[in-house]
Amino acid sequence: MTDRRSLTEPIRSPILRQDGVEEKRLTPMVRDTRRAGSRRTAADAFFPLVMKRLFVAIMLTAVLPMAVGGDEVVAPNQAAIPNDAAIIAAYRSASDGYSSDEIILHDGRRHAWLTALDPDWMSHGESWQSETLLRLIGLRKAGKLPAISRFRGAAVDPSIVPIAEIAARRVMDEHDVSTDELLCNDWLHDELQRYADEIVPGVDGYAIRKSVLRLRKSRRLRPELTLRVTDWHRSIATYSYADLDAAIDDGETITRGAGVYLFRDATGYLYIGEASDLRERLKQHLRRSDRLSLRQHLETIGNGDLTIELHTFDKDSPANRLDVRRAYESELIRSREPRLNVRP
Numbered sequence: 587m588t589d590r591r592s593l594t595e596p597i598r599s600p601i602l603r604q605d606g607v608e609e610k611r612l613t614p615m616v617r618d619t620r621r622a623g624s625r626r627t628a629a630d631a632f633f634p635l636v637m638k639r640l641f642v643a644i645m646l647t648a649v650l651p652m653a654v655g656g657d658e659v660v661a662p663n664q665a666a667i668p669n670d671a672a673i674i675a676a677y678r679s680a681s682d683g684y685s686s687d688e689i690i691l692h693d694g695r696r697h698a699w700l701t702a703l704d705p706d707w708m709s710h711g712e713s714w715q716s717e718t719l720l721r722l723i724g725l726r727k728a729g730k731l732p733a734i735s736r737f738r739g740a741a742v743d744p745s746i747v748p749i750a751e752i753a754a755r756r757v758m759d760e761h762d763v764s765t766d767e768l769l770c771n772d773w774l775h776d777e778l779q780r781y782a783d784e785i786v787p788g789v790d791g792y793a794i795r796k797s798v799l800r801l802r803k804s805r806r807l808r809p810e811l812t813l814r815v816t817d818w819h820r821s822i823a824t825y826s827y828a829d830l831d832a833a834i835d836d837g838e839t840i841t842r843g844a845g846v847y848l849f850r851d852a853t854g855y856l857y858i859g860e861a862s863d864l865r866e867r868l869k870q871h872l873r874r875s876d877r878l879s880l881r882q883h884l885e886t887i888g889n890g891d892l893t894i895e896l897h898t899f900d901k902d903s904p905a906n907r908l909d910v911r912r913a914y915e916s917e918l919i920r921s922r923e924p925r926l927n928v929r930p
Contacts, residue, residue: 664714672703673721688737690795691795715772749797760822785850785893812916820905840865846861849926868896
């Protein structure tokens with residue numbers, strides 16, 4: 587009588603391990619049979635799996651009802667982002683001959699365009715406005731906007747550009763955003779203006795934003811990749827020369843731990859360095875810097891509009907290692923091109 591198990595169980599051929607214990611392995615014929623069976627099993631399981639996922643999707647739709655507006659699916663009470671056709675139509679009707687860049691940069695033109703798009707736009711919140719403006723930028727980059735612009739807006743004084751770079755990089759460092767995200771968000775506009783005012787109080791916001799766009803188009807605001815590949819556990823603070831001097835003297839405000847410092851003024855970045863004892867190193871620079879170029883600048887130009895940006899790191903930061911911190915410093919020097927540094 588034939589053993590039933592022999593018809594269903596795999597045939598195994600014995601092998602002998604090095605320790606003398608006998609094992610069994612599948613014969614080639616059975617391996618091939620099993621592979622074919624696996625293919626059939628996967629195919630047979632495909633349709634039940636699809637039905638299961640469809641059922642889950644239906645249940646989720648029932649449990650989490652969504653409101654549909656235009657071609658967007660949105661949560662209840664949240665306005666849909668306008669579709670491309672609506673954005674283009676509003677651009678045709680409300681641009682007044684200005685480019686999409688001017689709509690992004692100029693408060694009045696931006697508000698007029700948003701009103702043409704949706705008269706109730708102010709009730710939709712900053713996220714709606716930002717996403718809508720980002721979609722406008724996307725259409726421009728894709729070449730889908732009509733070529734109807736005739737005006738470029740006011741020219742910007744070139745002296746504003748270094749102020750804009752310093753302020754923009756501060757916002758991008760602080761909030762981990764792209765240049766386009768910065769230009770499309772009103773709250774980030776306020777942050778940009780705040781940091782620009784630290785350098786030159788009362789500087790024109792439109793001029794700052796237009797300079798930021800110019801920097802982005804000339805690839806001078808490219809992401810600093812070394813600074814974005816890890817969590818640096820850092821804090822960023824800015825001091826005037828006088829405030830930093832006082833903070834060093836109080837013996838508590840400025841850390842004695844690792845840090846990177848950036849000397850800058852209205853003309854741009856001057857000097858970037860790193861230190862394992864930030865307070866002591868800054869004290870040396872402010873009293874009589876051992877960096878001749880920086881000392882001469884401070885002695886001849888003065889420190890009236892000088893600001894110092896400090897990047898400090900907590901105990902878990904990889905920047906506590908000297909080689910890592912120097913890589914961080916070198917990336918800043920490469921991208922921000924301080925005038926008084928020797929290039930790494």
